[in-house]
Amino acid sequence: MSRLHLFDLDGTLLHGSAAAIEISRQLGCEREIDALERDFFDGLIDPAGFAAAACALWGEALTDAVVSAAFESAPWLEGIKDVWADIEARGERCAVISLSPQFFVERLTGWGAHATRGSRWPAIPFREPVDPAGILNAEAKVRIADELCAAYGLTRADCVAYGDSMSDARLFAAVPVSVAVNADHHVRDVASLAYNGLDLREAYALVADGRG
Template structure:
């Protein structure tokens, strides 16, 4: 049976934010942390966030981004979960508001589809480059259509406000260490440090639905 597993990245697969993890590796954590805090407090806009953050990564070679990716604070079990999904012949999509140049590196762990904001150091930030909450829904529905799957053959994993519209749309949703807003919307919630346990909850949601449909 073909299925689609959709993952948020920051706060779901990654314990923190990709922008801070990359900045930590490059030795510019303190200014990056200040920018992140200002954005979380609503003191700067999304575009203001990237206008301040991207110059910290100017002229960074691909090898350093690779190293930052490997050294980042991933939740336990991400490669193992991806490996299991691939082994079953199912599909993995990662949809994140973080830079796609970081998100796409998850393809090396087995992700079939990766989406992120198209921001780049040295490139002006415009609204059309940013991945929005609605984009997450639109991308998910497009993938389901391309794979000829129904919404009940899909499970989404997320942690925060950026996942609210997606969780409102889909039936099978797993909140991973999620905030109160998403906790109200999630079908089930997982609190812990091992994606394999959250993944087991997601599989259970789909398996229960499949069993009910078969019995009916």
């Protein structure tokens, strides 16, 4: 039986960080993005509001070179490429679904992800406003999972989800196997399995060895 492995990005593949944080670190505006992250966590702004504020914060200073530097220096979990290579060898599929900008998320196809889905931000450098319709939310993760299943000839019953935050909870509820990766109790309590550590191979082993 084939499977579709669905990975979150921020806080999951990226340990203790997020795409927006890593980009802001390159631009020297960590304090400002931290404030936006707190507002988002507290529910004061939604994903579209966060994207609009971050877009205004970075402005035309954001370039492809900055995004590349942020991606390369980010605190990724160990073993991501190994896990995705094993998934490929098993004839299974893996995808990344993230609320973060697609121009960051899509770089993971070079590491072996079969598909990446992130929020649609304006082209870099920013000269247009954020279109709220292109910004993903928790509900969109389930919709995209269904779209990917249809594309690969699979169903939700064939899916495994990996995530860390409440934005993953709806997807966790929709699939039979889920792995809370370095997550707080809100997400661990709804997950099938839980992992704390710095190596994705160990989290993946919980599923690959038959426990999930």
